[in-house]
Amino acid sequence: MNDQKIENILFDLGGVIINLDMDHAFDRFSQLFGKDVRATMIDDLHNHKFFQQFEVGEIDEYEFRDSLKKLTHTDLDDEHIDSAWNSMLGEIPQERLEWIKELAGQYNIAILSNTNSIHIKRFNEIFNQSSIYNHPGELFHKTYYSHEIHYRKPNKSCFQHVLEDFNIRPENTLFLDDNTDNIKTAGEMGINAVLVEKNLLRRDQLPNGRK
DSSP, rough: OOOOGGGGGEOSSTTBBBOOOHHHHHHHHHHHHOOOHHHHHHHHHHHHHHHHHHHHTTSOOOHHHHHHHHHHHHHHHHHHHHHHHTTTTTTHHHHHHHHHHHHHHTEEEEEEEEOOHHHHHHHHHHHHHHHOOSSSSGTTTEEEEEESSSSOTTOHHHHHHHHHTTTGGGEEEEEEEEHHHHHHHHHHHHOEEEETTTOOOOGSOOOOOOO
């Protein structure tokens, strides 16, 4: 990657900006439901059912919760469901925030995430508590959340939407993600794609600054 040609940086959210622990959420749901639901939830995630529908805004929070209750044959209240669902969201290391703040002064930076409205509400709270900013829009120039743009990675249409809306060129763009499928698609579209080990973004994976 030639740092001198990079003008734009796209950050994945979970596992890149904010630490992510899916196992924690599965454990919390198993405790709530009184049975191990890990396998059921993982299978549903992989089968592109209501979890993915929620991520692209095809169903709302109420429909998502109802689908989850039906899947597990339980009738928990919304607060407990949201708390368990959000438990996968961890901390945002201060060092990581400082790196992003530094880059924001030299590059066009944006978030590109497969996510949902429940997670984003909690992410905004964590971001506010962890930084000097009231919300991510004060640091990032753009936020592309799958449930709002109705596209999700690794579909090429998702990346194309971002390139067109952000008015950026793929060869001048760096994309950081912890998912190999997302990295592969971005690379096929000419984007400089870097695979980040989950929760372990390194400073040497980021540009040194525009000359």
